[in-house]
Amino acid sequence: MFPWNYGFHWGAASYIFLGAFYTVLAVVATTVIFAVFRSRRALAAHETEEIRWHSDFHDLPARDRVCRHVFTGEFKSRECPHAFDCRLCETHAKLIAAHPPQQSDETEEEIFGMSFPVDCLYHRGHAWARPEADGTVTVGLDELGSRLVGAPDAVDLPQPGAIVHANGTAFHIHKREADVRVLSPVDGEVVETGAPGRGWYLKVKPINGQMDMRHLLCGTEIKPWLMREMERLQLALSAEGAAPTLADGGVPVADIAQSYPEADWDAVCGEMFLEP
Amino acid sequence: MDKEFIARGVKRCSTPRFLLWIMPWLALLAFGAYSAGLCLVKGLNQTNMDNRFAFGLWIFLDLTVIALGAGAFFTGFLLYILKLKELSAVINSAVVIGLVCYSGAIAVLMVDVGQPLRAWFTFWYPNVHSMLTEVTFCISCYLTVLAIEYLPILLKNRKLRQVPSFLVFEYELHKLVYVLAGVGTFLSFFHQGSLGGLYGVLRGRPFAFREGFLVWPSTFFLFIVSAAAVGPSFILLTTWLVEKISRKRLARPEVLQLLGRISGLLLSVYVLAKTVDTLIWINRTSPDAGFPAAQYYAWKPFGTWILFAEIVLFGMIPALIMLTPRLRRRTGWLVSAAAMACLGVALNRFVLTVQTLALPTLAFDKFLSYWPSWQETGTFLAVVAYGVLVYSFSFRYLQLFPEERELKAEVQQEEEELPVMAGRY
Amino acid sequence: MTSEKKPGKTARYGMTIDVDRCNGCGACMVACAVENNVPPAHEGATDRKGITWIRVFQVDNGEDYPNRRSAFVPVLCQQCGKDAPCVSVCPQQAVEVDPATGIVGQMPERCLGCRYCMVACPYHARYFNWWDPAWPAGMEKTLNPDVAPRMRGVVEKCNFCHGRWHAAKQLAAANGRAIEAVDYVPACVEACPTRAIQFGDLNRPESAPAQAAKNGASFRLLETIGTEPKIYYRSKKNWVRQISSAPKLGLGKESSRG
Structure with a gap:
């Protein structure tokens, strides 16, 4: 040797x-x-959250990694190369420059009986973000997300002063056997936390002034995205052996978890909140 | 009660049932550990090996198990170096199988040597001309590589990845897995070869001795090709077996067919090379050493049927089945062919280890027989039990088949559509 | 790895064994075991698990009475002169050829016990210590102080009585000269009552083995595999000389005496 x-x-x-x-x-x-x-x-x-999301994103099935421009028909199929962070995407910038996002005529999109106010921006992981007049951003679960967890058994919210990252963990929700993290739609410092009953969870202050929200869904994108999300939900429910009662356009009830006691709710929530 | 450790969205049996499954294997492991302990404490007199049959069951099984474990390196090579993306569906399982095979083989080797505490001598005073040195170095290096490759799979466990440093390390390590796959390929190539060379260099055993290229006898190359051929077959076979035992779809049939096709392709290359090698050996190498090849096959029970079984029955036939698209698409044929290929390689290793030693070399020698003692068999069974246990735990708590969840959804859908489709099948 | 130097300058210790003289008494086997501290066989030892650095095999011409003829062939390490199969296979250089004497040496202290050398040896001249060495009470007094006993789990074999060689070398050095093969004889040579075994330096033309090598009645075991053994057997009988070649089906049965 x-x-x-x-x-x-x-x-x-x-x-x-x-x-x-x-x-x-x-x-x-x-x-x-x-x-x-x-x-x-x-x-x-402190790149843990970013890495966690990249690792999760890598494990998502290919059909869940599609580019948002597929919803609006600009691509037939395209896999997102930036882990849903459109702020890094040149293609997105070009497409936005060519066709600025259309504001919807309605004040809210009504889909399957769920309301999606158009003054909010939506994250692919079912959180919304609404810029407030005082410069902060309010973050909450969108209506589909809320109905998935119904009245959550517990919510782990970050302490005020904590930093959240776009696509990083915003907070954890426990419902039945499900334990999922909800992705933060924005970057910033948590200044106040809400509660499930109040309809919002976090108030986030941008760390350096302006908040970049190009990566969030807005306006006319919301409806096609949600159509697709409902398909995914159906798929997730049927994979868990639950009867696909939504197939005929049925309206999801306020607490979907209660309607499918036999389904592995952790799997359904993991699927819908993009946590494989 | 261990739910939080089980990957999201996959179904695993209940904890008591799992315990029930591992219990017999644990018992077997305990029995095997006792056998191995006897061999270590009381010495190798506990085995039925002797001065004439100096290698026995263990070396035969080591060679076989390492050949079957070649799926780990070869799948890694095909996936990461040749970019056959489909194989990502089985790579994790392949790594676990490789790890089990190699660590098991090394554990048995440690019992097999007379002075296990001197194992480090080989590293400290290596004789670089010995095939066994090459084997020792490559196997221990490759086991290290396999352990490092296993680490990301382990750290990806649902509970473990909650720990930030595990999560980050897994992510960073996985990015470099190409390097490890490359190193693993290099190492595997050499030690599969040197395991073959182990026998090919034995000029004192004309039955095993082969001519070759530079310092490597032809068995060096035959072992590489046969291991690469049978590795994918074994992955196919184990995947199918795990699907049957767990009653789940784990990989798409196309992936298994691809494995079969690769296996068939390499197996036909092997069969061809082995045939040429055998002809050269019968007509030149062996007679030149004064040993007419016919006499090897005159000692019963090792007749020429063994050559036929090795080359045609368990070589050519499975190769042809796996290369025929129509047969390959039928699971029964594909799995049987894979099993036959594995058997063929095991037979080849058996012939080299056992037949070589059974045959006489001196004019006044007689044909020898050997039957392993229960301690030898027990030690081997310990490795089997250890393998099943490691694989069972890995399967339960780690994501060995990344497509399992998607396939579950597809199966559910198919079942729902079944009443309509039933007439067509 | 050590290779042999040019012949002439160094020695090539060898033996000649006259098979026609050997009466199969087994004295060589006993002398060898006593000289080299080979422990008595363990009670569980089989015919194939014992340690016999030299072993007398009985061979016959394969014919039936009254034409049956037997002969005894003592087989020990053949001290291969070229590419000894056991040397290159050892993973940790526990087998080395001494360039000064041509003796293929086994170093039990460095042996791992992998037994690869035993598989490599076509003469079955290597033995493994399957048991811890043990001597009946009192018998340890008969141990040879010049030879270290070997431990369990290592391989050993004939080394032309290394203890005797070493003593002879020291004696020669004390007399101010280098050792020559004629300075000592291995125990088996000494013990043989019919003087069937003779020992010497093959590089010295007058030595018994060198003479034997030139003798037409001489043969070596398995010459065809090219290991160039330094043990020359000798027999005037044609059928005995046949044992040098590869086994032929149906010829002879293995048996041993002693």
């Missing part, structure tokens, strides 16, 4: 054999050390 060990012979065979061995050792060690180093850096830079 080393020249000073008994029986060591300098020779081609030794060079090749030990050379290959030490190279392998070096490559494997470097790989692990590099991964450890990068992990420590990511932890120090």
Whole structure:
């Protein structure tokens, strides 16, 4: 192994054999050390939430990773390359520049009996964000999200002063066997927390002034997106063995969980809140 | 009660049922550990090996198990280096199988050597000309690589990934898995080969001795090809078996067919190479050493049927089945062919280890027989039980088949549509 | 790995065994075991688990009475002179050829007990310690102080009585000269009542093995595999000389005496 060990012979065979061995050792060690180093850096830079979302996104089935411009028919099929962060997406910027988002004529979209006010912006993970006059942003669960968890058994809200990241965890909801995190639609500092009964959960203050919300769904996008979400819900329910009563356009009840006691609610919520 | 450890959206049996399943395996493991303990404490006199049959059941099984575990490196190679994306459906399972096979083989080797505490001598005073040195170095390096490859699968466990440092490390490590797959391929290539070389270099055993290329006898290359051929077959076989036992769809049939096709392709290359090698050996290598090849097959029960079984029955026939699209699409045929391919490679390893030692070399030798003792068998069964347990726990708590959830949804839909479709099938 | 130096400058210790003289008494086996501290066989030992650095095999011409003829063939490590199969296979250099003597040496202290060398050896001249060595009470007094007993789990074999060689070397050094093969004989050579076994340096033309090598009645075991053994057997009988070649089906049965 080393020249000073008994029986060591300098020779081609030794060079090749030990050379290959030490190279392998070096490559494997470097790989692990590099991964450890990068992990420590990511932890120090508080990138955990971002990484958690990227890891989740990677595990989503391909049909759940589609670009929002597929809903509006601009693409036939396209997988989002930015993990739903359209702020990084050049394609999105170009498309928005060409066709600015249409404001809906209504003040709220009515879908399957659920209301989606158009003054809110929607995140793909069923949270809405509404810019307030005082510069903060209110964050809550959209109507579909609320009905999925009904009256939640428990909600873990962050402390005021905590920082939330867009696509990072905003808060946790427990309902029956389900334990899901709800993705934050925006970046910022939590200034106030609400409660399930009040219809909103967080008030978030942007960290440096203006809040970029290009990545959120708005206006006429909402309806096609929701149509698709209802399809996903049906699929999730049927996968869990629940009778697909929504197929005929039935209206989801206020507490869907109660209607499907036999379904694995954790799986359904995981599917709908984009947590594989 | 262990629900929080089980991946979201997949169904696993209840904890008591799982305990019921692992109980017999635990018992077997305990029995095997006792057997191995006897061998370690009292010595190898507990085995039925002897001075003439110096290698026995264990070496045969090590060679077989490592060949079957080749699916880990070869699937990794196809997925990460050749970018056959479909295989991501089975890669995690392949890594676990590889880990089980390699760690099991090394554990048995540690019992098999007379002085296990001196194992480090091989690293400290390596004889770089010995095939066994190459095997030792490559296997221990590759086991390290497999353990590192297993780490992301383990850390992806639902509960473990709640820990931020685990989550982040898994993410960063998974990004570098290409490097590990590359290193694993390199290492596997060499030790599969040197395991073959182990016998091919034995000039004192003309039955096993083969000519070759540079320092490597032909068995070096035959072992690489046969392991690469049978690795995917074993992944196919285990996936099918796990599907049957767990009563779930885990991978799309197309993935299994692809594995079968790869296996069939390599198996036909192997069968061809093995045929050429056998002909050269019968007509040149063996007679040159003064051993007419016919006499090897005159000692019953090792007649020429063994050559036929190795090359045609468990080589050519499964290769042809797996290469025929029509047969490949029928699960029964595909799985049987994969099982036959695995059997064929096991038979090849058996011939090299057991037949080589059974045959006489001196004029006044006689044909020897050997039957493993219960301690040897027990130690081997411990490895089987250990493998089943590691795989069972991995299957229960880790995502071995990433497509399982999607397939579950599809199965549900199919079942709902079944009444309408029933007439068509 | 150590390779042998040019012949002439160094020694090539070898033996000649006259099969026609061997009467199968087994004295060589006993002398060998006593000299080299080979413990008595464990009670569980089988025919194939014992340690016999030299072992006398009985061979016959395969014919029936009255034409049946038997001979005894002592087989020990053949001290392969070229590419000894056991040397290159050892993963940790526990087998080495001494360039000064040509003796294929086994170092039990470094042996892992993997037994790969035993598989490699076509002469079955290597033995594994399946049990801890043990001597009946009192018998440990007969142990040879010049030879270290081996532990369980390692391989050992004939080394042309290394203890004797070492003593001879020291004696020669005390007399201010280098050791020569004629300075000592292994225990089996000494014990043989018919002087069937003779020992010497093959590089010295006058030595018994060198003479035997030139003898037309000489043969070595499995010469066709190219291991160049340094043990020369000798027999005037044609059928005995047949045992040098590969096994033929139906010829002979393995048996041993001693």
